[in-house]
Amino acid sequence: MQLIGYACSYIPVEILSATGLRPYRLLHGEISLSKRGEKVVRIDACPMIKSNLAYVLENQDRFAALVGSTGCDMSRRMFDILSEHIKIPVYVVNNPRTDKPEIYSDEIDWLVKQLEYFSQKKFTNEIIRDEIGKWERIRAALRAMDQKRAACPSLTSTTEFHNAMACYHTGSCENEVTFSENASEKARVYILGSAITYEANHILQMIESNLRIVGDFNCGLSRPLHIQIEEENIEGIKKAYYNQPPCLYKRPHQKYYEFLQSEITRLDCTGVIAWTLDYCDVHEFELQRIEKVLNLPLLRIRSDFSYQSNSQLRTRIEAFAEMLCSRT
Amino acid sequence: MLKNIDPQKISLKEWSRQFRLLDDSEIRRFKYYNNDEWGIYLSPPATFMVYGARELRKLKLDNSLAALRLWGFALNESERLFRARQSGKHIIATMGDLGTVPVIAMAFPDCIPFYPDCTWWTPFFNESTVLLDKASELGTPEASCFVRSTLAAFHKMAYFPKPDILFASTGASCDDYSCIMQMVEDMGFELNWLEIPFRRKKQDHFTDEKYARTPQGLDYPERFETYLINEYKHVWQRMQDLTNDGDPEKLGESIKKNNRLRRLVDQIKALTHGAKIAPFPALEMMVIEFGNLYGYADIDEWIDILEMVKSKIIDRVKSGNGVLDSDAIPLAWITPTADPLLLNIVEDLGGRVVATEYVINQALSEIEEDIDPFRALARSFMNASLIGSTEERIRHISAGVDSGRIAGVIITNMLGCSHCAMETRAIEKRLKNVPILAIDIPAPLGITEQIRTRIAAFIEMLK
DSSP: OOEEEEOOTTSOHHHHHTTTSEEEEOOOOOHHHHHHHTTTSOTTSOHHHHHHHHHHHHTGGGEEEEEEESSSHHHHHHHHHHHHHOOSOEEEEOOOSSSOHHHHHHHHHHHHHHHHHHHTOOOOHHHHHHHHHHHHHHHHHHHHHHHHHHSSSBOSOHHHHHHHHHHHHTTOOOSOOOOOOOOBOSOEEEEEESOOOGGGHHHHHHHHTTOEEEEEESTTTTGGGGOOOOSSSHHHHHHHHHTSSOOTTSSSOHHHHHHHHHHHHHTTOSEEEEEEETTOHHHHTTHHHHHHHHOSOEEEEEEOSOSTTHHHHHHHHHHHHHHHHHHO | OOOSOOOOEEOHHHHHHHHTTSOHHHHHHOBGGGOTTTOBOOOOHHHHHHHTOGGGGGOOEEOSHHHHHHHHHHHTHHHHHHHHHHTTOEEEEEESSSSSHHHHHTTSTTEEEEOGGGGGGHHHHTTOOHHHHHHHHTTOOSSSOGGGHHHHHHHHOOSSOOOSEEEEEEESSOHHHHHHHHHHHHTTOOEEEEEEOOOOOOOTTOOSOOEEEOTTSOEEETHHHHHHHHHHHHHHHHHHHHHTOOOHHHHHHHHHHHHHHHHHHHHHHHHHHHSSSOOSOHHHHHHHHHHTTTGGGOHHHHHHHHHHHHHHHHHHHHHTOOSSOTTOEEEEEESOOSSTHHHHHHHHTTEEEEEEEOSOHHHHSOOOSSSOHHHHHHHHHTTOSSSSOHHHHTHHHHHHHHTTOOOEEEEEEOTTOHHHHHHHHHHHHHTTTSOEEEEEOOSTTOOOHHHHHHHHHHHHHHO
């Protein structure tokens, strides 16, 4: 099945899937892909954007269409570059940064119309209901896994959870969500920041060899699970996606912080890992505030996906874990 | 006085010598806010060097009285804003949209709009990292646009008075400035956020989307106008709340006044860029273009200055005189340089700027006067440089290259700036028929011999 690529948590997967294509979230991040992306953008672009550019350009025959949004600036511009290089339809949705639900609503209506025209298919109420049902079932299964992760003691790792979420994000979730229970008494931490890419699982493994990540706010992990569609129609999709815990680029950002605080309290975390990618302004500018507002020990990990600092990183994580243990 | 001198670029020392030729009456003739008591701004440029703009001693400035007024006025803005506050005017901070919200603010009595964003030049004029260091201390990353100095300026509250109201535009804009505005809000300033829509380019595969076109020829989904109109009405409302005033006719007058400025700048650019010998230097021309944002906090005086600049340029063009050699290489400049010295260097090494894309297209295009003013402002903003595709942004530069008017292109980048990172390669791809030099602007005092050598080699190659 051909893919419909997308790049934002505010793009409803149900609508993409209604085209008959497989929704595939552009969440690649790996050093060699990133280097290859530098053929079309400067070195100081976000390494995930560079990786996604390279991935799409090298696999363009797998994609039938692309859907982007005006989330972060580099992501929006990525679609401008892609539309110059490849010959498939590219749609970019205006995702307002300020609280403007009417803009989002109009834009989702626009997207539906464009994708109906593209797929030569009317997205009837029945089709939409079926898609909502299908994706809600998958999210429900993943939520069950997330609850095990959040349990006390935590019963499954984020390393494993990330693999399950990768199936969701790549649209390859025909099989049931299965996972092993692996109880952990390690210090409980929350991870936030830039996206955890498909290829970044080894970072989670490295963290979880000393700590247990029990909650997150990163693209690539549990964000879609906060979306729960109550009305089984397009309006219901709009409401659920628009009202999800807001991305950090939304202005003003109070609701983001309120969500973080309530989650960290709920999950009884004793530390925070801030994962940022090079040149990810949206997160890098906020780190100082995040540290101040959350008022918990925070380990900053900045990455360009290269491996040369892995040993150093391992030592930093071990020291952080030791510090958290000594506090309890 | 200063009437019969040959045009050239001169140093501060030479300007100080030349300044002595001016009569006191001439100096007293020019004043901001039309105030005889404290509004005089004509002084030798060296005065501003003593006040802190240390880079001036390295710069060469045009030797006309018009240029003296221009520099005196532009460099005196900080004082002017504090004077405005002292004399009971409202200080309106407009951030991020670069050119439209001030038109609304100017429709209200005694309201002085300004752009804190323009603080990005201060570290370079001052040859100081004080603001950038403070911004880092406040949490901005090192590898981000120099506009982060704005955050430090808000923290120090010494570069402009505390604004009475702040408007912050975000959306299809660069991330770093959006983050900085958020940090300003976190400091305790109350921001009024405005949404900037993305100018989605028309595609063959789209259906059923009604598009409109700006007078400058850029297409946009028509309904986006409505979003902007609502935002501008919100600005109007907030301004009414602040001033207990608000006459819709005044908005029409403000549009007309801003159009007068925009037309004037357009004429100055056409005269300067089209002349056989460059009649006015690129650095002064950059100051002129950016004056379109808000008239440097006194639009009436700024228009008067530009009328004088225009006359001077006309005289020079007529007499066949200019400030550069006749064989200077015609260049386009994409993205403004944070360090003014670079413009001087390019000219000293044999280049001449004949086209620009300084990310403020929305402030350069005329606002329609025969339609609803809010709609006119929305349509004007739809010309913005950074809200659409790279192709649209550099369309006029491409045309200049195709016509043979532009022999080379200089792109100035800031490390970590989102649009620079994403657009530079795309620009190089689109302008493949012309040599391009992309320069990363270093931190203050960072222009090295290596950069000079690169520019020299580039211009030599074009010759």
